[in-house]
Amino acid sequence: MDVMEAIAVRRSVRKYSPQPVEDEKLEQILEAARLAPSWANRQCWRFVVVRDPQTIARLAQPRGLVTQVNRWLKDVPVVVVLCADPRRSGTRHGQPYYMLDAGITGEHLVLAATALGLGTCWIGAFDEAAIKGILGIPAHIRVVALITVGYPAERPALYERVMRAAAGSARRQPLSKIAYCERWGKPMASSERTREQG
Template structure:
């Protein structure tokens, strides 16, 4: 299966077979996320893999979507706000510099401390930036899942505080999505898409 096939076949799946997902497939999905690109290589995504029936049942207290706890596996997709700490930013900066990512740009001569100051200090903008980067990793998971014969569904209706309580999450982590995963009970029909002419604003 090539990338465009995975994109074409990907659906939001809300009914899953009552079959466990092999550990190697779970690891495969996490690896797809790990390899995702991110701005400044900050790699803010963190995941909790919920397999136990006990915790999956408790997730029903945090989301109104009844199919979430019924999936054999649920990824709780988070971001780590501490990726913006000077130490973390400095480490990522040196990694990028060593990899030659800054060649031919003004960043090639920039000092780590100056690089760190480039971050937007607005907490709302920073949270949105982390979520945007995490979304890339999550989409890697959804497309790899198609290749593995699995279904997924982005769920963004949940109680942040309740999830943190159930999962004993530290304040540094922020949940951006729930991703129930399983073998589809049926393949949903393709969703309507607006035509390409409506997507393309102009060519200049």
């Protein structure tokens, strides 16, 4: 699968088959993450790969209303906890670049996983202090996201279909709205493509 195909077929997967993820595939997706570009090549990212079901169950315990939506996390085969050390990245005009570095490496991992037939989901709604406590992550490290990894279940769960519909997950803005030509506000000539799927 080439990168354009991986981009096109990727979607968030929230229900996984019990089939375990092979060590080699995990290594491959971490390798894809490792090769990502970063601020001054400082590679501020760190990954905690969690496969122990008991630890995953603890990570999934909802803390507060927002994290309730991610109860499904308890059944996933692998959680990659994406961390960053802000001291190893930069800040420019008040923008902390560790978030960008982490985002790039995370999406490398996600697309590589897609190309290998694995499903993933970015998770931003989590309790950072709780995750850090469970995994022994040092105080100066930030947890940027959790990324679930596993073989997709044959059919998404009902709650997942509801969630997709509620979030309008397949909808994307048309290029004419988001990409400008030469200056802000001037649409590109051929920019009518939209993404609608599922």
